[in-house]
Amino acid sequence: MTSNFLRRLWIPLQNARRKPTMPLQLLKVQNAHLPGEHSPQNSITSVNSISSLLREKLARAYFHLIRFNNEERIVRLYNDAGVEILHGNLGTFLNYETAYKCLEHNQRTDGSVCLEWMNRARFYMNYREFRQVHCYYITWESIADDVSPMDCFDWSHGQGHWYGGGQTPSMAWPAELGHVELSPFITGDVKYHQWGNVLKRYFINSKGVTITVDPNTPLHVSINAENSKKLCLSAKHDDFSYVYHDTPLPKLNYTICRADNMKILHSFLAEKNLWDGLKKDELETVSSLLTEPVWQIAPSSIDELTESALYNFTEDVIGLGFLRQGHVLLNEFWQANIGDFSLDVSRFPTLEETVDIIHRRGFRIILTIQPFISTESHNFQDAVKEKLLVTERDGRRHIPALTAYKEVLSAGVLDTTNNRSGPWLQAKLKSLVDQYHIDSFYIDYGTAYDMPHHYHFEKELRNPDQYKAGFTQVVSQSVSVVGVSSATVRPRAPIFVSLPTFSSTWESLSKIIPTVLTYGMIGYPFIMPGSVGGDYSVQKFDEVNSTTTERAKREDASEFRLPLPDKELYIRWLQLATFLPVIRYANLPSNYGDESVLEMAKVLTSLRLKTVS
Numbered sequence: 001m002t003s004n005f006l007r008r009l010w011i012p013l014q015n016a017r018r019k020p021t022m023p024l025q026l027l028k029v030q031n032a033h034l035p036g037e038h039s040p041q042n043s044i045t046s047v048n049s050i051s052s053l054l055r056e057k058l059a060r061a062y063f064h065l066i067r068f069n070n071e072e073r074i075v076r077l078y079n080d081a082g083v084e085i086l087h088g089n090l091g092t093f094l095n096y097e098t099a100y101k102c103l104e105h106n107q108r109t110d111g112s113v114c115l116e117w118m119n120r121a122r123f124y125m126n127y128r129e130f131r132q133v134h135c136y137y138i139t140w141e142s143i144a145d146d147v148s149p150m151d152c153f154d155w156s157h158g159q160g161h162w163y164g165g166g167q168t169p170s171m172a173w174p175a176e177l178g179h180v181e182l183s184p185f186i187t188g189d190v191k192y193h194q195w196g197n198v199l200k201r202y203f204i205n206s207k208g209v210t211i212t213v214d215p216n217t218p219l220h221v222s223i224n225a226e227n228s229k230k231l232c233l234s235a236k237h238d239d240f241s242y243v244y245h246d247t248p249l250p251k252l253n254y255t256i257c258r259a260d261n262m263k264i265l266h267s268f269l270a271e272k273n274l275w276d277g278l279k280k281d282e283l284e285t286v287s288s289l290l291t292e293p294v295w296q297i298a299p300s301s302i303d304e305l306t307e308s309a310l311y312n313f314t315e316d317v318i319g320l321g322f323l324r325q326g327h328v329l330l331n332e333f334w335q336a337n338i339g340d341f342s343l344d345v346s347r348f349p350t351l352e353e354t355v356d357i358i359h360r361r362g363f364r365i366i367l368t369i370q371p372f373i374s375t376e377s378h379n380f381q382d383a384v385k386e387k388l389l390v391t392e393r394d395g396r397r398h399i400p401a402l403t404a405y406k407e408v409l410s411a412g413v414l415d416t417t418n419n420r421s422g423p424w425l426q427a428k429l430k431s432l433v434d435q436y437h438i439d440s441f442y443i444d445y446g447t448a449y450d451m452p453h454h455y456h457f458e459k460e461l462r463n464p465d466q467y468k469a470g471f472t473q474v475v476s477q478s479v480s481v482v483g484v485s486s487a488t489v490r491p492r493a494p495i496f497v498s499l500p501t502f503s504s505t506w507e508s509l510s511k512i513i514p515t516v517l518t519y520g521m522i523g524y525p526f527i528m529p530g531s532v533g534g535d536y537s538v539q540k541f542d543e544v545n546s547t548t549t550e551r552a553k554r555e556d557a558s559e560f561r562l563p564l565p566d567k568e569l570y571i572r573w574l575q576l577a578t579f580l581p582v583i584r585y586a587n588l589p590s591n592y593g594d595e596s597v598l599e600m601a602k603v604l605t606s607l608r609l610k611t612v613s
Contacts, residue, residue, distance in 0.1 A: 063127035065258075066136055070099040070115055070123075077136070077209065077258060085160065085207040085258060088153040091140065092232070094120060112137075120144050133268045135257040140235065142249040148220075148236040149252035153211070156229035160207035163521050165221065167196025167500060173514035175203070175223060182222035182234060184241035185213075186448035186465050187486050190500065195221075196515075197447060197486040197500045199465070200522035201254075202269075203231065208261045210269060214253035216462055218242030240453055243393070244460040271490070271523060278493055285440070285482060285494035288364070289528070291613045292326035294584040295363075296531055298333075305333040307348045314358050320590055322602045324609075325362035327482070329442060329584075332368050338408050339373030339380065341428035343436065352436050364439040366482060367432070371445065371471055372411040375402070379428075380412060388414055388421040393456040401452030413452065416474045417459035417467075426478035433479055440480035443472060447486055483528050496528040496582060504534025504565040509573055516580060531586035532573045533565030567592055571600055578604045579612055 065078040073094065077086035094117055102114035102122060112126040124139040140149035155162055161174035169190045172178030183194040190196050201213035213219050213233060218241070220234040235252035237245060259265035278286075297313055299305050310328070317323060336344040343351055355365055373380050373389070383389050389400040389412040400412040414421045432438050448464040461467060465488040472491050475481055483496045491497065499515055502508035512529065519527055564587055565573070577583045589601035 063125070063136060064129070064134055066127070068125065077256065079208065079258065080260065086153065086205070086209045086256065087159065088151055089230075090138075090151045091117070091121065091123065092150045092152055093147055099123075116143075121147055121149060130268070132264055133257055133259045135255050137255050138253075140252040141247075142235070142251065145249070148234055148250055150232055150234040151252065151254075152228070152230040152232040154229065155224070155231050160205040160209070162203055162205050162231065163518065164200070164203040165195070165223075166199035166518065166522065167515050168194065168223070171511040171514050171518075173517065174206075175518075176229075176231075178223055179225075180221065180223040181225055182220050182232065184238065184463075185219040185221045186241050186463055187488065188447045188449050193447070193449060198497055198519050198522075198524055199488045200524075202522050204262060204266055204521065206262050208259045208265050210255075210257045210265055212255045212257070212269075214255075216246065216251075217253050218245060218250050218463075241448070241463055244462060266521075274493060274525065282494045285480065286526070289327070289482060289494070289496060289582050291609070292324045294327045294329050294366075294528070294582060296329045296331075296584055296586045298329075298331040298586060302333040303347075305330065305347065307351055307354050311354055311357070314361055314363055316588055316590065317363075318361060320588065320598075320601075322605055327364045327366050327439075328358065329366045330368060332370060332406075332444065334367055335377075337374040337377040338370055338405070338411065339377040339383075341369065341379065341425070341432070343432070355437050359437065365437075366440050366442050367438055368442045368444050369429070369475075370405065370443070371414045371416070371467075372403070372405045372408065372450075373414065374408045375410040375412070376408075383412060383414070383424075386420060386424065388418070388424055390415045390452060391456045392452075393454040401455050403450060403452040405446055405450050413455070414471070415457055416471045417457045417461070422474040422477075425474065429475065429479045438479075440482045441475065442483040443475060443481060443485065445471070445484060445486040487524070490523050490526075493526055496526040497524050498528045499530050501535040502530055504537045504569065506569060508534055509569065509576065512576060512580075526581065528582045529577060529580045529584060531584050532577050533570040533587055534573070535586070537565070564591055567594065567597065571597060574601060574604055578608045583608065 065080070067076045067078075068074070068090070073089060073091040075086075075088045075090055076084055079085050096117070099115045099117055102116045106116065106122060107114045108124060108126075110126060112124045115123045117123075120143065122141040122143055124137075124141075126137040128135050128137070138151070140151070142149055155176040159176075162176045163174055165175060165185075166187075167190055168175075168178050168180050170178040171190075180194045185195060185199060185201065187197050187199055188195050201215065201217075201219060203211045211231075211233070217235050218237050220236050222228075222230075222232045222234075224230070225232065233252060233254060235250035236242070237250050257265060257269065259268065275283075295313065295317060297305065297310065299309075310330070314325075314328060317325065332338050334343060334348070335341070336346075348354070358365060373383055384400055387398050392399045392401045402410050402412060405411055414425060416422050416425070429441065445468050451464040451467070455464065457467070465486075468484070468487060469489045469491070472481065472484055472495065476492070476495065481491075481495050483498055484491055485498050487497050497519070499512070499519070502512065516527055516529070564570070570587070570592070574589075589597050
C-alpha cells in the first residue's frame with residue numbers, strides 16, 4: 001500500500017513536533033520481570049478485590065495517556081479529560097503471564113518499550129505526537145512457530161461507534177453491529193467471503209480513535225466472532241493470502257491514534273492530494289463522470305452484444321430526449337475470448353464507422369478489460385511463449401498458473417510485475433485506441449480469490465491484492481482508465497472505484513448507503529455505483545450441491561437474469577442513485593412502457609443536473 005495516508009503514519013515526518021521520550025526505565029511496565037528479580041505476583045493475596053486493585057496500580061507505566069498491564073495484557077487509552085476511549089486485550093495468544101525486559105540486542109534505539117514472553121513473542125510500543133494527534137505504535141513479533149499474534153479491542157455497547165475496513169456480508173453501519181469470522185483481510189465477494197471488493201486497513205471510532213494496520217502485516221480480522229463484541233487483529237502466514245513475507249514468523253504491526261474528536265483525527269489522516277497533478281483532460285473526465293450517465297451494456301450472452309445493438313441502444317437514449325449522452329460501457333463480450341484485446345470482427349464488422357457515429361451523437365466508448373487471458377484466446381500461446389503470465393509457485397519450468405473467471409473455465413493471468421508484460425499489454429490497448437478511437441477502459445479485476453491458488457509473480461507481492469495497483473498503473477500509463485472493479489489502494493483520479501455488484505432486491509437497495517459511506521470513510525471518494533435497479537437477479541437453487549464456481553456461473557447465466565427489475569424497486573433505486581457520485585443505467589426508464597416511470601426519471605434528472613452535480 002503506497003497511499004500518502006499510510007506514509008504519514010509509517011514514515012517519520014520531518015516537520016512533526018516529537019514529544020520528548022521518557023527514559024526507558026520510567027517507561028517500562030512496572031510488573032515486567034528482569035532476570036533475577038522477585039516476582040511481585042507472589043506477594044499478591046488471593047482475594048479478588050485486592051488482586052484487581054493491585055493489578056490496576058501495577059499498570060501505571062505508560063506513554064502519554066495510555067496504560068498497559070502486562071500481567072493481563074490489557075491496554076487502556078484515555079483522552080485529555082481522563083476518560084477511557086479504548087480498551088484492548090493484547091497478546092490473546094499467550095497463556096502464561098511472565099514478561100521480561102528484552103535483551104539489549106533485541107531492543108530498538110527509538111525509545112520503544114520492549115517486553116518478551118520467553119520463547120513465545122516480543123512486544124514493542126512507542127509514541128509520537130503530531131500537533132493535535134497522538135499515535136501509539138504497537139508491534140508483536142512471533143518467536144515461535146506456533147504463535148500467531150492477536151490483539152482484540154472491546155467493541156461492546158458504550159465503547160463508541162466504529163467504522164471502516166470495507167464491505168462485509170451484513171454491511172452493518174456502524175461496523176460493530178456486524179459479524180465477520182476471523183479471515184484474511186483480502187478482497188472477495190461477500191456472497192462467499194467475509195470481505196468485499198474495496199478494503200483499507202483502517203478503523204475509526206466516534207470517540208476519536210483510529211487503528212491502522214501496516215501493509216506488510218499478514219492481516220486476519222474478525223468482528224464479533226462467537227458473539228465476542230470485539231474487533232480482533234491477527235498476523236498469520238498461509239498458503240494463499242500471505243505466502244511471501246520479510247520475516248519467517250508473522251509480525252503484527254499497527255498504529256493507534258487519538259485526537260480530541262473524530263473529525264479532527266479523520267481530517268488529519270485523510271489524503272490531501274486528491275486533485276494534485278491532474279491534467280486538464282483528467283479533470284474533464286472526472287467532471288463528465290459526475291455529470292453524465294454511464295450506460296452499461298452487459299448482456300448475459302456474448303451473441304447479444306453486436307454492433308447493431310450498440311447503435312440501437314445509443315439511439316434509444318437519444319430518443320428519451322432528457323438524459324445526457326455520457327459514457328457507453330461495454331462488458332468483456334466485445335472480444336471473442338477474454339484476453340484477446342482485439343475486437344470480434346464477426347459481430348463488429350464496421351465498428352470504426354459506428355464509433356464515429358456514436359461520438360457525433362455525444363457519447364464516449366469504454367471497453368472492459370481483465371488481467372485474465374483465456375486458454376482459448378489467440379493470445380494465450382504467445383503469452384506463454386513470451387513468459388508474460390503468472391506462474392506456478394513451485395514449478396521447475398515456467399508453467400503458467402491457471403484459474404477460472406466468470407464464464408471462462410481456464411485462464412492465465414498477466415504478470416505485470418515483470419518488464420515484459422506491461423509493454424505487450426500497452427501495445428494491444430494502444431492499437432485499439434488508434435484504430436477504433438476508443439475513449440477509455442474499465443478494468444475488471446474480480447477479487448483476490450480469482451487469482452490462481454499457487455500464484456508466483458516475478459516480483460514478490462505481500463498479498464494477491466497488491467497486484468491490482470501495479471496493473472492499474474501499467475494500463476493508465478498508455479491509455480485512459482475511468483474505473484476499476486476492486487482496490488485496496490485508492491487509484492489516482494480520474495479512476496473511479498465501483499461498488500460491488502448488487503442483486504435486484506430490496507435488501508440490496510438498503511445496503512447501498514452504508515457501503516458508499518464506508519468506502520468514503522476509508523478513503524475512496526470517487527465511487528461508481530452499479531446499475532439502477534440492481535446488477536442481476538438470481539433464482540433459488542440448491543446451494544448444498546453447488547461449488548462456489550458453479551454458483552458464480554449460474555448467477556451469471558442468462559436463465560438467472562430477469563429483463564427488468566421490479567418497477568417500484570427501479571424507481572426507488574433511481575431516487576437514491578440521483579444523489580450518488582455517478583449514475584449508471586443498464587435498463588432505460590422507457591423500457592417499462594409506463595409514463596409515470598419516465599416522468600419520475602425526468603424530474604430526477606433535472607434535480608441531479610441543477611442541484612446535485
